[in-house]
Amino acid sequence: MSFRVLVVLFFLIIGFVSSFSYTIYLSKTTVEIIGDVIFVRVESGNFTNMFIRTSFNTNILFPFYYLSGSSVSIIPIPFGVVSKNITIEILTNGKVMYVDTLKLKVPKEKPKKVVKLNLSSESRSIITNVERILRDREYIFKKISSINNYYFQGSFPRFSLPSTNRITSGFGIARRYSDGRVRYHNGIDFSALPDDNVYSVGDGIVIISGNFLANGQSIYIYHGYGIISSYFHLAEIFVKEGDFVRRGDIIGKIGGTGIVTAPHLHLGMYVWGIGGYVAVNPLNLIYLDVKNQDFISQLSNKKISDKF
Ligand SMILES: [Zn+2]
CATH class of the missing domain: 2.70.70.10 (Glucose Permease (Domain IIA))
Incomplete structure (x- = not known):
């Protein structure tokens, strides 16, 4: 088999795999302080058509961005959120392709003096x-x-x-x-x-x-x-x-x-x-540590799904 045929085969296989297999990772499911952020990383996702919708802010769609071969989105955790189940949906081409409910732990804030x-x-x-x-x-x-x-x-x-x-x-x-x-x-x-x-x-x-x-x-x-x-x-x-x-x-x-x-x-x-x-x-x-190789592994703390 010529080298050129091998290269074509390689890209056909990669193309097939990447269009049918997605792996989703979350940076964390425990929020340390109010105003925290959670990173969602989808391996092999098509970031241009993918959005995150959360039960916090159903009117906002958070886009994905291309980062070192993955699609990455940032979910901001707003004020007033207490420990509860939150729903994360991943939409592709306007359709909900993945739904997951996370048990989000937020530390109890002492009632602060106004x-x-x-x-x-x-x-x-x-x-x-x-x-x-x-x-x-x-x-x-x-x-x-x-x-x-x-x-x-x-x-x-x-x-x-x-x-x-x-x-x-x-x-x-x-x-x-x-x-x-x-x-x-x-x-x-x-x-x-x-x-x-x-x-x-x-x-x-x-x-x-x-x-x-x-x-x-x-x-x-x-x-x-x-x-x-x-x-x-x-x-x-x-x-x-x-x-x-x-x-x-x-x-x-x-x-x-x-x-x-x-x-x-x-x-x-x-x-x-x-x-x-x-x-x-x-x-x-x-204070996020984003020296690049480490950063990608930080985003891979919790695998939540193998495919969607
Ligand atoms: Zn101020």
């Missing part, structure tokens, strides 16, 4: 401008919805802290505002001193750079794989929409624009899907 925020009278008047806040939200949602999935393929992004300053407020802390409503902190805050530089947490493309009523001067960066970082209340912005930035690049200065009690940097990180995006704890992504 932190009272004393806003200035200026901030109090800002917060009542609901129309402008909704308009800002709609603008941001539109920009994020138009993310081009395929800007980034290749190795998974590595993240680092956006500031060398102290973290002053963690993810998920309940805070009561002057209007009486309790909101959960959907990011982490850094003090404004001593270093007021804001560094990009990872390589990416600037998708939003502008001034918003509640969040002040803001930057949103898309890092590929559905991951977005956002930086609020900046005093200065050094990047514009469409700019590519590198991890550690100085993108702005910490400030006190928008609704704040004092100057600080708010870092938010989100997992984007078709139909919405979910805030996750930035520290989970920043």
